[in-house]
Amino acid sequence: MEKERLIFHVDVNNAFLSWTAVELLRKGKRLDIRKIPSIIGGDEAARRGIVLAKSPVAKKFGIKTAETIYAARKKCKNLQVFPPDHDLYKKRSDELFQYLSQYTPKIERYSIDECFLDMTGMSLLYPDPLALAYKIKDEIKEKFGYTVNVGLGNNKLCAKMASDFEKPDRVHTLFIDEIQTKLWPLKVEDLLMIGKQSAATLRQLKIYTVEDLAHADMYLLTKYFKSQAKFMKDSAWGIDDSPLETDRHALAKCVSTSRTLPYDYRDARQLKKVLLQESEEVARVLRRQHQYAKTVAVTFKNSQFVSYSHQMKLYNETNVTADIYKAAAELFDRAWKEDDIRNIGIRLSDLVLVKEQQISLFDKEKDHGSDKIQEVLDQIQDKYGVSSIFSASSLESTNKNTES
DNA sequence: TCTGGGGTCCTAGGACCC
């Protein structure tokens, strides 16, 4: 018989807001913004005005993550809005990951503020899992000044569902023998991977709770959810065999970036200029990870909030800015509907770790040469900023096509 | 002062091949 697994899920409560609160206190601010109606929100003037995180008090006013700050203010007049600080969040996230790594090397960084820990077979070291969970929770509070929820389960799904139960600053379990009492009473949309669309379809099928889903007719589910049906039904029974992905980041499957523009652009040159900057950014991420991309995509969101995209497969994988920009510019020319563009982005996918070397020795040498040059350029840019050197030539040469 | 940004995975349809 296979041994039962034991998984912890650690989830920072209101991460962006908590981390900002701790930082403000550290800098001498008296007020703890976790205790007032407050949110972390994007820059409204830059048209990024949505709620990124909310305090428990703000939540009581009915404020929801991802809604507009405008809407949030309507719900709460004296709402305090603080800007995000992504560098700070990255630092806090690294720090937390380092701290948790002392308990097990089998740790998955699921997102900036969530980790899975595989504590299977560690009963000699930690005979009481629940006590360990409380220790972790309390240590984090004492050491770092913010609270977390810890969920325990026999797999990732259950651990994650458990950490979501009651917040903040709590430890919960959802072991396999607790599924019927703790999971089944929940609304079906509370289940991981059941979003708005799926929930709406399920409602039409008169499936409202996780228990309803657990007993739903498989034939009916399959008709509406195809291959997802089995996954959904398994979830309702707390079944999940997925392994921890300890090197998730190193094996990224895609790298992307996009910008909401300060106003809607309708000028090819202006839009391509943004694409060039974005090409540089995503290319550098690839180079840092020693990855190469085989597929390049350009994504658009127009003033009507309609999204569309075009992608193409390259003959040779690359992480060179000029190659990526060239592909992006070509895709732009093919795809852009000459509408007003609110957001434009680049996505690189089909990533590989090692470049498949080209036919001749000569090509190899050449590639090595350009890799070296690129490395030096990256170092200079790291030191003096991205705008210090820029291959303006690549912009000029590709721009000619659309100028006229 | 309306609606972010970075990801993963799946599906459907067309092209192409045998």
Add this chain to the structure above:
DNA sequence: TCTGGGGTCCTAGGACCC
């Protein structure tokens, strides 16, 4: 005379996560 069909690759779009 009445239109196979399975497999693979590629692209566009969408659902879902934090």
